[in-house]
Amino acid sequence: MARALLILSTFLLIFFTLIFANPNQYFSETLAPSSLELKKEKLTHLHFYFHDIITAKHPTAIQITRAASTNTSATFFGGVWMMDDPLTVEPNLNSKIVGRAQGIYASASQSEVGFLMVLNFAFTEGKFNGSNLSVLGRNAVFSTVREMPIVGGSGVFRFARGYAQARTHSFDSKSGNAIVEYNVYVFHY
Numbered sequence: 001m002a003r004a005l006l007i008l009s010t011f012l013l014i015f016f017t018l019i020f021a022n023p024n025q026y027f028s029e030t031l032a033p034s035s036l037e038l039k040k041e042k043l044t045h046l047h048f049y050f051h052d053i054i055t056a057k058h059p060t061a062i063q064i065t066r067a068a069s070t071n072t073s074a075t076f077f078g079g080v081w082m083m084d085d086p087l088t089v090e091p092n093l094n095s096k097i098v099g100r101a102q103g104i105y106a107s108a109s110q111s112e113v114g115f116l117m118v119l120n121f122a123f124t125e126g127k128f129n130g131s132n133l134s135v136l137g138r139n140a141v142f143s144t145v146r147e148m149p150i151v152g153g154s155g156v157f158r159f160a161r162g163y164a165q166a167r168t169h170s171f172d173s174k175s176g177n178a179i180v181e182y183n184v185y186v187f188h189y
């Protein structure tokens, strides 16, 4: 009798736990990709020009901090800049704007000008309007081609991974202003 009661109460406990369990308390579950409407992975190539304007009435990149020794460093080591740089379809700044590069570059090398790049490309054009890509990489700005990983994205770029290749289109050593050509290759759904 006691045994039957124990079995019954155990059964009831499991039953009510299953019935009344709060679904919001689920911590993890395995999903089929189709449940997020993920179909076939696509490869997209984006091409644009990045305008880093340091010297102007309205600069798009500003130095936000530096070390005491940055001014005397040939590589600006320790200097940190914040950018909100326009991205255009052609090298001309007056050509169509497709987005902005928003983030930080910081001089992280003592042997050459090598920036740590931490930024988002925020796109405003076509089907990419409102979607973003995140970049985390190393940018040795005087190298012909620099490659930086795309570490993720949002909007149509959810689950993004890929790389960006940067080539300097023009650089004015006096003003520090640069136009950089970007080719971005990204897998996403």
Ligand SMILES: *[C@@H]1O[C@H](CO)[C@@H](O)[C@H](O)[C@H]1NC(C)=O
Pocket: 067, 068, 069, 071
């Ligand atoms: C570095 O140079 C800037 C001007 O370019 C100046 O404002 C700043 O005070 C200097 N910093 C140091 C630590 O000398």
Ligand SMILES: *[C@@H]1O[C@H](CO)[C@@H](O)[C@H](O)[C@H]1NC(C)=O
Pocket: 124, 125, 126, 129, 130
């Ligand atoms: C991008 O999206 C914003 C907000 O939805 C909208 O105001 C803007 O007109 C769109 N731009 C283009 C070029 O479609």
Ligand SMILES: *[C@@H]1O[C@H](CO)[C@@H](O)[C@H](O)[C@H]1NC(C)=O
Pocket: 122, 130, 131, 132, 154, 155, 156
């Ligand atoms: C992408 O970035 C823009 C600008 O910062 C923001 O308004 C937008 O919400 C972001 N898109 C997504 C899908 O998070």
